[in-house]
Amino acid sequence: MLVALHATLEPGALILLPDRTAGADPQASRRLDTFGDTPERRTIPDGRVFEVVKDFPAEDGISGVLADHALDAHWKVYPDEHTWQLTCRFSRGRSGRSPWRLSDEDRRG
Numbered sequence: 001m002l003v004a005l006h007a008t009l010e011p012g013a014l015i016l017l018p019d020r021t022a023g024a025d026p027q028a029s030r031r032l033d034t035f036g037d038t039p040e041r042r043t044i045p046d047g048r049v050f051e052v053v054k055d056f057p058a059e060d061g062i063s064g065v066l067a068d069h070a071l072d073a074h075w076k077v078y079p080d081e082h083t084w085q086l087t088c089r090f091s092r093g094r095s096g097r098s099p100w101r102l103s104d105e106d107r108r109g
Helices: 002-008 058-064 104-108
Strands: 014-020 040-044 048-052 070-078 083-090
Touching: 014 070, 058 070
Parallel strands: none
Antiparallel strands: 014 083, 040 048, 070 083
């Protein structure tokens, strides 16, 4: 999703990334998989069950990824609502490459 977003944005575009914090749903069925991701079971209103990857990034992790591609980044946590949001303005960065595109070395692991 982030690679597609990066490809369509113009420099200066406003970005808002909201998400829930780890404490948002204490009843959630989560586990840590071998890749370090946290799959979480979700049941939709019609009763079907899905597993989604639900990671809980820290401010410094997101800031590190966006450092060369975001201007005026602001991170805010809303503890009472169990949510966080990051707002920033998009910049192509020095390299012009997507900050989310994996290198061949990263893909090999």
